[in-house]
Amino acid sequence: MWSRRRGLLRPLGCGVEELRCRRREREAALRKARREQQLVSKRLLRDEATEEAEGGCVVVILGEAEIQEFLRLAQRGIEEKERERALVSLRRGLQHPETQQIFIRLEGSIRTLVGLLTSNQALLQLEAARCLHELSHSEQSAVAEACLPATSYLLTYLSSHSSDFIELCLYTLGNLIVESEAVRRQLLPQGIVPALAACIQSSASTDSSVLGSTLPQHILQLLQPGPKLNLGVAVEFAWCLHYIICSQVNNALLITQGALTTLGLLLLDLAAAVQRTKNAGLELLVCPVVRCLSNLLTEAAAETVGGAVHLRDERVVAGLFILLQFFLQEQPSLLPEGLWLLNNLTANSPSFCTSLISLDLIEPLLHLLSVSNVVSVLVLTVLCNVAEKGPAYCQHLWPGLLLPTLLDTLALSDTEVVGQSLELLQLLFLYRPGAAQAFLQQSGLQALQRHEEVAQLQDRVHALQQTALHG
């Protein structure tokens, strides 16, 4: 799968600028679709080339009688080739939404398909899985729900050793998860998290990771060069998990299953990987992992459940900064998501705030302030998380680069950025009285004056002016 993606870099006979332009247009269309809630990201595996070679790719709507006949042949045909062909015909028909509707309403149809999926005939298994895959791509949630009886088997097959089959089952599950709440609710108790973790483990090589033996087995070899399935599987894993976590079907269960620790370790592995390779494409995995971790941290269970399931390892902070640097270089549009995770890590955690200080990460954070307004607001929020914990923390913020940097942000006009700067200044003045003096001496009052008339800012500006002048 990944070799296919590298092929994207083949020259297509048009200029780079035109390619960029086309991509921007596609992106704009997708953004519009997303805002209208029309963007459903599903994966479709379809071997168009083979189908063309086999004569025509016109999708025919199959009727009840035809479907029944194909199922009958597939189940009871004498010749294996005949059975296979019947399923291929069924699969082609299932590319059409109408056939899908007729199929799911036919009594026993799913049951027969599941029977073929679990049969001992390998090629029939594959074709049955492909039929399910077509069904999973439907935009009708009723069709996705009709596939519920198959999920326990799709999960079981993730531990098999046939890589094409695993891919098929995995993407089918992924599509079903995207589409249907009922599926998401069923998959957690059916053990999707351990199944996916085992799937990653079994597809990995057996060499030990450069990070040493302290990390659990099933995450270790994730990104080593090896079987093609590793990164692809991990990407699907992460997106599946993201949809499940967002649905909040049972995040407490995920947490007790150790999802926080697992995701943290995965993040570390990714940070190590981006240092090793120049492989753009890793952001496809980093993005959903960051989202999963960040949203899961907000669950109440994350606070109340005791012991090992908590995320406390400060290496996660170190790893996140390496990923932030990676985003800055490869995909700046993902910086906000990374900083959002940093916020969720530091907001209620004196320990992680201390890590930011002890690992010398305040200054790198300040360097991000020039990227964009959204990024700046998030950076300032994280800094506020640190400052609000009191004098022991502010001691490391001033004297230093923070004050001159804040004076620079006050020169900007974005209200949100300035507002957050004012919040940070208040905390700084409160816990480091000397800072107010220094602020005055560096023409801070003039910097504040700019915003005296801005509605959202004026109260805070005046309060700061008072504090600076009168203590």
Added chain:
Amino acid sequence: MQLPPALHARLAGAAGEAAPLPVQRDPLAGNAPFRFAARQVRFPREHEFFEDGDVQRHLYLQDVITQVAAEPERPRVPEFTCQVAGCCQVFDALEDYEHHYHTLHGNVCSYCKRAFPSGHLLDTHILEWHDSLFQILAERQDMYQCLVEGCTEKFRSSRDRKEHLVVHHLYPADFRFDKPRKGRGPASQVSTEAVGEDQAPSEGEAMEVCSEHAEAHPGPPRERRVYGHRIPSTICFGQGASRGFKSTKKKSKRL
């Protein structure tokens, strides 16, 4: 964005938590007109915050589909036969062979030749169907392990386990990889269990012997040898000297 050099070393170091600096808040902090309060933020799936990442994801998926469509036909090779003894399946594409091999010859029980989708299920099967020590222990304690990876529950019987799978894990009641052993007593079963046990139309029975494997399997003598190795004939479990494991005629009261 320059990162401190020690950071990479920290990443490669041991897990650990920073001892937090003392927290000491002033009640004035965040007081009106200020409003800052440190808090975690959750975003639902459709939130616009996720727009950029979602668009990237979708573009990637679209690219992959484009790539699949543009790919040349799967390479066909001259026909070849599966090399496993007794299997005569013929192939002309490597991917088909890979799937066939893993499905039918991958995780195969050496006692009864049933094939399983994964090593985990095979191990469970061997333990529950072919291990005499398991049978003994199962009389006294919960030995039937839940089939869902990560679930540590154990049960007294395979029926209890099945109920757990259905109720707790929402598995189908007729889950195909959880067939209980039929019949009484371990030794008497071996000769009949492999071929033809749990007979159902072939497409429904994943654990059935592949029709190409018509060879005779070891059978009872092999099982007895296992018993002989593990349980000296002078030892007898349960009440009464007549209850032992060598007898194939005796019907045990359990299972």
